[in-house]
Amino acid sequence: MPVSEFYAGEPPLKYSFMDDYSEGAHPQILDSLLRNNRTQQTSYGKDDFCEQARKSIRQHLGCSESEVSIHFVPSGTSANLISISSCLRPFEAVIAVDSGHIVSKEAGAIEATGHKIIQVPAVNGKMTPETLEKGFRQNQFAPHMAKPRLVYISNASEIGTVYTKSELCQISETCRKLGLLLFMDGARIGAALSSHKNDMAWRDIVDFTDIFWIGGTKLGALLGEAIVIKNTQIAQxxxxxxxxHGALLAKGRVIGIQFLELFGSNLFLELGSHANAMALRISTLLTELGFMLSAETETNQVFVKLPLALVDHLQSRFHFYIWEETGDGHAVVRFVTSWATEAMQVDKLNAYIKQGLVLM
Amino acid sequence: MPVSEFYAGEPPLKYSFMDDYSEGAHPQILDSLLRNNRTQQTSYGKDDFCEQARKSIRQHLGCSESEVSIHFVPSGTSANLISISSCLRPFEAVIAVDSGHIVSKEAGAIEATGHKIIQVPAVNGKMTPETLEKGFRQNQFAPHMAKPRLVYISNASEIGTVYTKSELCQISETCRKLGLLLFMDGARIGAALSSHKNDMAWRDIVDFTDIFWIGGTKLGALLGEAIVIKNTQIAQxxxxxxxxHGALLAKGRVIGIQFLELFGSNLFLELGSHANAMALRISTLLTELGFMLSAETETNQVFVKLPLALVDHLQSRFHFYIWEETGDGHAVVRFVTSWATEAMQVDKLNAYIKQGLVLM
Amino acid sequence: MPVSEFYAGEPPLKYSFMDDYSEGAHPQILDSLLRNNRTQQTSYGKDDFCEQARKSIRQHLGCSESEVSIHFVPSGTSANLISISSCLRPFEAVIAVDSGHIVSKEAGAIEATGHKIIQVPAVNGKMTPETLEKGFRQNQFAPHMAKPRLVYISNASEIGTVYTKSELCQISETCRKLGLLLFMDGARIGAALSSHKNDMAWRDIVDFTDIFWIGGTKLGALLGEAIVIKNTQIAQxxxxxxxxHGALLAKGRVIGIQFLELFGSNLFLELGSHANAMALRISTLLTELGFMLSAETETNQVFVKLPLALVDHLQSRFHFYIWEETGDGHAVVRFVTSWATEAMQVDKLNAYIKQGLVLM
Amino acid sequence: MPVSEFYAGEPPLKYSFMDDYSEGAHPQILDSLLRNNRTQQTSYGKDDFCEQARKSIRQHLGCSESEVSIHFVPSGTSANLISISSCLRPFEAVIAVDSGHIVSKEAGAIEATGHKIIQVPAVNGKMTPETLEKGFRQNQFAPHMAKPRLVYISNASEIGTVYTKSELCQISETCRKLGLLLFMDGARIGAALSSHKNDMAWRDIVDFTDIFWIGGTKLGALLGEAIVIKNTQIAQxxxxxxxxHGALLAKGRVIGIQFLELFGSNLFLELGSHANAMALRISTLLTELGFMLSAETETNQVFVKLPLALVDHLQSRFHFYIWEETGDGHAVVRFVTSWATEAMQVDKLNAYIKQGLVLM
Structure with a gap:
């Protein structure tokens, strides 16, 4: 018996709504890894699976091979730091909202590649044409200020909100007007594009940005993100x-196989829809009960302000993240759902919330 | 039917001795990934599998938890660039042999972290106390020369040779005498420690180095390397x-599970023994036939000088790497075997070599 | 006749209050450069002048040779980027106020060394213990946030305000409590320590910080700043x-001679006093006339909000910096005085201000 | 009396042939600094002196303003690290000879900007088309090897030899053929172009390179080098x-004035001629006496192998550099002459050499 056998059947004591990477991969992915395990393949991303996955992704994007090049990397941090540093000369800077993931959740990975992040205020978690242009104008004192060259946005945003087509279009136009490149962090792009708020197709993302990435880690893969590059100069x-940067796996097939499963059918957005539906079921109850959401639940994250007593009650059975202690007997907490979230557990959480209210 | 199904049964037209990462993972690893797929785990390397894998590795090393800390990264390049840069202040340099992997196969990854590599001549692919000390002495013109601080070696070396206990001991003592740290790249440490030339135990590696890593990618894992740190200042x-550096996977379990399988039993070195035995079978035939090996076959790589006509003949049925065109109607070629190499294919290769000689 | 002769006698069309580096050096410095020109000296900062300058600076600081080490660099940007990067491991960050010089006036020089700047709100241009501690607390989510390790302040601040002894002492204590190092940018430390608001001695700066620098460029030198390091680990x-970083001049004497002149007597702070007095003469008139200062004139910079018509009037005869267009028919402008500012020109400026009011 | 007065009249106990930066600046430069000291100027390299110096340099180069842009930096290390890093994308490398200045005398400054130096063997201190092309060909294994993009040469070379027009032309053509940029380190370009071996004009340097710099520090300036950029993409x-990088001086005038003096007439190359003549006088005697030069004396450096007894004798009266202990009772020593070297001291050195021989 393999030494790790004992893990298999253990029930978790608490169910986790901590994040969207608590489980392994979608079964179809593991199945494919198993099925294709023995075939010999070329290394470093030139294998048949990566090639086939790129084709499938391009079909979803509505792009020809010459329109976009696609590269796979193992982590979101890799995707962000490589995408950003590949767009910039040493003295050029990236503009991001102050709540942006690269500002405070990447351990200084962007700066470690030598580049400044110019911060502008977020509006509902997002960049706006106005804040962007203002940030740009305030950083034009050459050569004393790092030169703005790239705009970083994420969809969904750090608080789970999504860009509408009109919003993204305006940011894109502002970028072109100001001579800026546009980059989208898509760690949760699957959740974004399957949001009830979304009115964009994949093709729109290609049209409006110069480079973006599709997050596999947070939507069904063991690991892996796909960077999509439209700008030919960046692609070179x-x-x-x-x-x-250590992001080119010898066995590139490991990520290729996973993206081939996710994009060989509609699986990717189906998983996003499930995650979003689970989150909505939680936030719907919370708003019905009169609790205040910190941000509208547009994707798979619920941010809500709850009384500390209720938080304690819920923590006895569930894992979730205390986002902010508000100091008034309440806290903002975050529930994250995923492709793997079980509806039964959502129902249990909702039941516990209601039960907790009765007890209070 | 999943879109990737069609790959499953395809026979390869040519069998590949190109490298030791042409296949997927050892079946036991995939089995464990599948079996443990649904259990919820803490993210970023704090999951039960990583913890258990660390314990298993420490048992093999003969180390207590307080003696070494262990971290998992997705690739060898990550392992090298992170290990090296974590040991050095900005102006400090690493000393390596001129044929070392970090000198010419990492796309400048070490320099990209800001550090110079001081090159010294390799002797049979390896560092010696004499070349090390000479390189150190020649780089003492402060502050005009980057300050030597770390020594990089790999075991097995870039040409597949291994360090004996006595050799490593002497390098270690030279390092201590000169105030240098010692780092071992273990991309193929499994092959090295299961070599017929090896006289070291895992514990010796710990005793003689400050930091080293154990390569999973080239010995049965889908991906993943384990960095082992003895020096407490580096570990902090x-x-x-x-x-x-983007090397901390959200689903750390992916690497944890793999190392748990490799080190939960003797699997890791068993796989190394198989790879080495396959290589020896090839080189034994080649030397019997009178061909000149460029380096003794101490691990899973065979470097041999062959006539171009024979190379052509073999290329019709096998993939392998042309290491160097020697310009005299010959070429040095490299055959690499792995944990997955089939004995039958080695026999076929050997038969083809003999057949080729008859035809010439 | 040398080709540049024709420059010598030209009167400037407009007198400049643009900055404190519009002229050459204090005559005593040029005299010493001339007098000591032919003596042969050891290179790279080991010359007699540098040694003597270090002694003189230490006397002013009240420090023995073993207490602080002193290094000379050619520019303020060099001083900042070298000081900061020498204090930090790759993943560590520096905390600064959002109006800090390194945040937006160094072309991303700090980030180019790989380090994040964590921004906290400025209070009257300065860091406070409260904003510092809050910024520290908000960046403790390891390892996702760059680790706070160093605090950057400048004295005088970016808007010309100075730290009192009590203020600096509290920041220093907060740093020690939180395990942070404290670094002071002293581009205008001469103006700060000769401010009427100042209650600190040089020794206090040594006692309260781990590393700081003394700006020569903005107070009488052709170029050059002196980095003073108390922390022995940083000094090593x-x-x-x-x-x-290209900041070690072959002819180190060039900076050594200058600091020897500035610190061989009380010249340095005398020059600061002159600059401050000139600024105060301007701001005193402006406040008497009822104009609003944007910041109290504590050193050699005057920030004042003036009607655009008056700004136009003054621009016909003087150079100065438009700091901010306020959009209400006014602008905040900056007048900078220096060691070289002629009292007669200040009087002219004041006369023009009064004349301008009459004309409006 | 200024505190530094006592230095002025001291005779040096030993005369130094250690380097070409032991004295201050050419008197004409100091005179101009003094004469132009009070004029107010725009900061950061936009002053009249820098503008005029650029014009003078362009006249010597035979270039129009649109052909080359010129920037001043304080040190040779700055010039090298900025020039090189401005030419390269993050993964691109520079090729240099193994004895090149950037390989071992810049404290890892090039690598600190993130770039690998690919080393090729030097031939008489210089790059050849053959070694260049071979180095290029051996680094084409994409993406595992850093991509060669720039060639670094210095004229004069690290051992004082110079490139002929034919040699430079061939290297330039090889670069163009291989898609490489060519960069010349001109720390001693003045000595090179005034060498009796030189057959190039300034214009040839412009024609054959993409970017180069003119060293002021080692030929009469207090500090300062001028980077000349022909390639418009690099110049942007x-x-x-x-x-x-901290290389933009607030008082740009300090370097502008110096280059204006050096290039406003023929002063620069006249100083080079003097330095070279002084060196030749030493090496002529040494060869007459039968000593072996390590490299032909083409510029202002003499490398010669001398018996240790003679070395000791000379060290009692002169400073010079022990280049290499050869271990056979001899040492290679280096005598460097400069614009400031006194003929009388050269004669004394020569007399001491002859006297030493008699005593031995």
Whole structure:
């Protein structure tokens, strides 16, 4: 018996709504890894699976091979730091909202590549044309200020909100007007594009940005993100960036197989829809009960202000993140759902919330 | 039917001895990934599997928890660049042999972290106390020369040779004498420690080095390497380095599960023994036939000088790497075997070699 | 006749209050450069002048040789980027106020060394213990947030305000409590310590900080700043940092001679007093005339909100910086005085201000 | 009396042939600094002196303003690290000879900007088309090897040899053929172009390279080098690189005035001729006496193998550098002459050499 056998059957003591990467991969992915395990393949991303996955992704994007190049990396941090540093000369800076993921959740990974992040205020978690243009104008004192060159946004945003087509279009136009490139962090792009608030197709993302990435880690893969590059100058020699940052896996097939499963059918957005539906079921109850959401539940994250007594009650059975202690006997907490979230557990959580209210 | 189904049964037209990462993972690993797929786990390397894998590795090393800390990263390049840069202040340099992997196969990844590599001549692919000390002495013109601080070696070396206990001991003592840290790249440490030339135990590696890593990618894992840190100053806050370089996977379990399978039993070195035995079978035939090996076959790589006509003949049925065109109607070629190499294919290769000679 | 002769006698069309580096050096400095020109000296900062200058600075600081080490660099940007990067491991960050010089006036030089700047709100241009501690607390989510390790302040601040002894003492204590190092940018430390608001001696700066620098460029030197390091760990091998960043001049004497003149007597602070007095003469008139200062004139910079018509009037005869267009028919402008500012020109400016009011 | 007065009249106990930066600046330069000291000027390299110096340099180069842009930096290390890093994307490498200045005398400054140096063997201190092309060919294994993009040469070379027009032309053509940029380190370009071996004009340097710099520090200036950029893509936004690396002096005039003096007449090459003549006088005697030069004396450096007894004798009266202990009772020593070297001291050195021989 393998030594790890004992893990298999253990029931978790508490169910976790901590994040969307608590489980392994969608079964179809593991199945494919198993089925294709013995075939010999070329290394470093030139295998048949990566090639096929790129084709499938391009079909979803509505792009020809010459329109976009696609590269796979193992983590979101890799995707962000490589994408950003590949767009910038040493003295150029990226503009992001102050709540942006790269501002405070990447351990200084962007700065470690030598680049400044210019912060502008977020509006509902998002960049607006106005804040963008103002940030740009305030950083034009050459050569004393790092030169703004790239705009970073994430969809969904750090608080789970999504960009509408009109919003993204305006940011894109502002970028072109100001001579800026536009980059979208898509760690949760699957949740964003399957949001009830979304009115964009994949093709719109291609049209409005210069480079973006599709997050696999947070939507069904064991690991892996796909960077999609439209700008041909950025695309040139891009693979060197991957290699230099340790993001080019010898067995590229590991990520290729996963994206082939996710994009060989509609699986990817179906998983997003499930995650979003689970979150909505929680937030719907919470608003019915009169609790205040910190941000509208547009994707798979619920941010809500709850009384500390209720938080304690829920923590006895569930894991979730205390986002902010508000100091008034309440806290903002975050519930995250995923492709793997079981509806039964959502129902249990909702039941516990209602039960907790009775007890209070 | 999943879109990738069609791959499953395809026979390869040519069998590949190109490298040791052409296949997926050892079946026991995939089995464990599948079996443990649904259990919810803490993210970023704090899951039960990583913890258990660390314990298993420590048992093999003969180390207590307080003696070494262990971190998992997705690739060898990550392992090298993070290990090296975590040991050095900005102006400090690493000494390596001129044929070392970090000198010419990492796309400048070490320099990209800001550090110079001081090159010294390799002797049979390896560092010696004499070349090390000479390199150190020649780089003492402060502050005009980057300050030597770390020594990089790999075991097995870039040409597949291994360090004996006595050799490693002497390098270690030279390092201590000169105030240098010692780092071992273990991309193929499994092959090295299961070599017929090896006289070291895992514990010796711990005793003689300050930091080293154990390569999973080239010995049965889908991906993943384990960095082992003895030096407490280097170990402090090490996880930030991982995060900042994009090497801290959200689903740390993916690597934890794999190392737990490899080190939960003797599987890891058993796989190394198989790979080495396959290589020896090839080189034994080649030397019997009178061909000149470029380096003794001490692990899973065979370097041999062959006539171009024979190379052509073999290329019709096998993939392998042309290491160097020697310009005299010959070429040095490299055959690499792995945990997955089929004995039958080795026999076929050997038969083809003999057949080729008859035809020439 | 040398080709540049024709420059010598030209009267400037407009007198400049643009900055404190519009002229050359204090005559005593040029005299010493001339007098000592032919003596042969050891290179790279080991010359007699640098040694003597270090002694003189230490006397002013009230420090023995073993207490602080002193290094000379050619520019303020060099001083900031070298000081900061020498204090930090790759994943560590520096905390600064959002109006801090390194945040937006160094072309991303700090980030180019790989380090994040964590921004906290400025209070009257300065850091406070409260904003510092809050910024520290909000960046403790390891390893996702760059680890706070160093605090950057400047004295005088970016808007010309100075730290009192009590204020600096509290920041220093907060740093020690939180395990942070404290660094002071002293580009205008001469103006700060000769401010009427100042209650600190040089020794206090040594006692309260771990590393700081004394700006020569903005107070009478052709170029050059002196980095003073109390922390012995930072001081170790510091000269390598200088060399690696191109800040170690072959003819170190050039800066040594200048600091020897500035610190061989009380010249340095005397020059600061003059600059401050000139600024105060301007701001005193402006406040008498009822104009609103944007910041109290504590050193050699006057920030004042003026009607655009008056600004136009003054621009016909003087150079100065439009700090901010306020959009209400006014602008905040900055007048900077220096060691070289002629009292007669200040009087002219004041006369023009009064004349301008009459004309409006 | 200024505190530094006592230095002025001291005779040096030993005369130094250690380097070409032991004295201050050419008197004409100090005179101009003094004469132009009070005129107010725009900061950061936009002053009249810098503008005029650029014009004078362009006249010597035979270039129009649109052909080359010129920037001033304080040190040779700055010039090298900024020039090189401005030419390269993150994964690109520079090729240099193994004895090149950037390989071992810049404290890792090039690598600190993130770039690998690919080393090729030097031939008489210089790059050849053959070694260049071979180095290029051996680094084409994409993406595992950093991509060669720039060639670094220095004229004069690290051992004082110079490139002929034919040699430079061939290297330039090889670069163009291989898609490489060519960069010349001109720390001693004045000595090179005034060498009796030189057959190039300034214009040839412009024609054959993409970017080069003219060293002031080692030929009469207090400090300062002029970077000349022909390649328009590199030139774009170049000033940001200066600022970000701390190489943009607030009082840009300090370097502008110096280059205006050096290039406003033929002073620069006249100083080079003097330095070279002084060196030749030493090496002529040494060869007459039968000593072996390690490299032909083509510029202002003499490398010669001398018996240790003679070395000791000379060290009692002169400073010079022991280049290499050869272990056979001899040492290679280096005598460096400069614009400031006194003929009388050269004669004394020569007399001491002859006297030493008699005593031995």
């Amino acid at each position: 020699d891009f693979i060197y960036h991957l290699k230099q | 806050d090490f996880i930030y380095h991982l995060k900042q | 091998d510091f000269i390598y940092h200088l060399k690696q | 936004d170049f000033i940001y690189h200066l600022k970000q």
